[in-house]
Every structure is written in C-alpha cells, then in structure tokens.
Amino acid sequence: MLAWTTNPEAPGGLALRDVPEPVPSPDEVLVRVEAFAPNPGDLAALTGAAAGSVPGWDGSGIVIEPAADGHGPRAGDRVLFLGLAARGWAQRRVVPLAMTAAAPADASPERLATLPVPATSALRAVRRLGSLLGRRVLVVGATSAVGRFAVQLAARSGAHVVAVARDEHRHAELRALGAAETHATPASVTRRVHGAIDMIGGPHLVDAYALLERGGTVIALGHAAGADEHFPYGAFVADPSTSDRSITSFFLGTEPELDTEMALLGADPSLDVGPLDVRSWTALATWITDGARRDAGRVVFRVDQEHADRPTGA
Ligand SMILES: NC(=O)c1ccc[n+]([C@@H]2O[C@H](COP(=O)([O-])OP(=O)(O)OC[C@H]3O[C@@H](n4cnc5c(N)ncnc54)[C@H](OP(=O)(O)O)[C@@H]3O)[C@@H](O)[C@H]2O)c1
Known part of the structure; x- marks a missing residue:
C-alpha cells in the first residue's frame, strides 16, 4: 500500500512510498482510510520523527477487519479514529479499539476527519469546567479548530461564552x-469568568488567569503563540474574590472514554465543523511546503x- 513517510530529503519532509500492509493486534481494527x-500536533511531530515512519494521528475510514477480540465496530462500518501512535497518512492503518468509534453510514468522511483531536479536546475541556449553566466561560483562540468546537459545546451547556479571536x-x-x-484579546474582557479554555498561551494565558473569579480554572490546552508566560508580581496574591484559582495542563491522550466521545460527536449533524x-x-x-495554510477552512485530504499520482520529488 501507499503511505506518506518521513524523509528529510523530500519536499515537506515527506515522500509517498510503498510500505508493508499494517497488521492489527487483537485489540486493534484494520481500517481503509478515507x-x-x-x-498542529501532527505537523509539530514531523520534526524529530524517525526517518521512514508514517505520520498522522486521526481521520475517518471503513473497517476492513474488526478487532479479533470480537469487540467494537464491524467490517464495513464507517469509523472515525484517533491514532496518537501515528501511522495515519496511509491507504490503510490499524487503530486501537479504545480510539475508534462507529459513525453513521451516511456521514461524510471528510467531515468526520475533522472531529477526532479538535472536537474531543474541546468536549473534554468543557467537561472539566463542570456545570456551566449560566456561567461565564472564556474561549481564547476561538477561531481555531478546537476553539470553534469549544464555543459550540460550552454554549450548548448553557454557558455565557466569551470568545477571543484576533481576527x-x-x-x-x-x-x-x-x-x-x-x-x-482577553485584555478587553471586563467581567470575570468562571473558567477558561486557552488554545494560544503566552500573554493570553496570563490575561485569562487574571480574569478568573474565585475557584475558577484556566485549561491551558494549546500553545499556538509559542510564547513564554510571565506572570506579574501579585498574580497569585489572592483576596476573597480571587482565592482558589488554578491553571491546569491538558493532554488529550490521557483523557478517558475517547471512543464514547467520538461516537457522540460523529453522530451529531448539528455540530458546525466550518x-x-x-x-x-x-x-x-x-x-x-507552502506553509500548511488554512485560508479556505479546515484542510482535509x-x-x-x-492509485496515487506520485507528487513531483516524492
Ligand atoms: N493538549 C492537547 O492534547 C491538545 C489537543 C488539541 C490541540 N492542542 C493544541 O491546541 C492549539 C490549537 O489547536 P487547533 O487544531 O485548534 O489549531 P488551529 O486550528 O491551527 O488554530 C490555531 C489558532 O491559533 C491562533 N493563533 C496563532 N498564533 C496566535 C497568536 N500569536 N495570537 C493569537 N492567536 C494566535 C490562530 O489565529 P488565526 O486564525 O488568526 O491565525 C488560530 O486561530 C494548538 O497549539 C494545538 O497543538 C493541544
């Protein structure tokens, strides 16, 4: 089969090559990738990936071979999946059952492919903030893939969503x-918030923390700005209105029940993927090579x- 493999000599650091067919373990499904x-994490992971490895985390496809242990989606089911061990930019791949969810047969594979990392991250982050009914929730980097889902899911939970986006x-x-x-920017928000989900980091994270009410939490989910965080003296000096505030880190790979969450998200046609x-x-x-731009929306391959027409230089 064909797969993109890392190759430092090739344009974009990738070459489309013949590779051996993947062989599933008993708790993995074999999927024809659609x-x-x-x-951003996929692209960051290209730096430092072993030469010849197949990158790519998540996507959608059709089950060719169900898990040998008898659980999970059946042959022919359309699925969405999260494969944080990579191997996804290929015609076929194996995915752990715990990271695979069946989707409606008529669901668009392109739409499904946009959900796994961004939408499950947003869902888990919104859940971490607890009951949101009537509470103010700040989403920093709201036009990002994760941010758009976080805005929708927090609003559905009854939150007053305060969205921050530079555009x-x-x-x-x-x-x-x-x-x-x-x-x-968060700097122009005037009223305190119950919680925040931050995709940007740097000064935005510092400002988001300053906006928390007593007991509030910032989930530092993303770090798109690539900037340091400098907290001014006094940021952690509390008074009765600002005690017990926190910042917490987030890693999707250690979040529980991702198969259940993906099934929920994949079956929801009202979720706007943009x-x-x-x-x-x-x-x-x-x-x-051209900068991985997303000017016309989320890029789906x-x-x-x-067959595949091999790109020049691959
Ligand atoms: N911890 C985890 O498990 C986890 C899971 C998922 C994602 N993430 C991280 O979360 C972040 C968002 O992911 P994504 O897929 O949603 O990214 P994305 O769709 O590529 O969006 C990135 C966003 O960052 C904004 N941005 C970049 N630099 C900025 C700056 N200096 N100031 C303000 N805004 C800036 C961009 O704004 P413009 O549109 O205006 O350019 C864009 O909206 C990434 O850092 C990603 O690695 C982490």
Missing part, C-alpha cells in the same frame, strides 16, 4: 456558533485507494 485532516472579521461567525461576547477545503492526499507535502 480522509484525514492534519492537526475580528470572524467574530460574527463566532456569535453564530453561540458566543455571547467577542473580543480580539468550511472544509478538501484536497487529494497526493497534495499533502506541497501543502506543508481525501485518500485515493486505487
């Missing part, structure tokens, strides 16, 4: 997703099973 949507042209989109307030920019998977390396 689509995948690279995450003010997209604030109307965030209001349509359920945000009650929109801001370009515009999709669907491309042939043969264009993956070129997209990465559709995997061709029959």
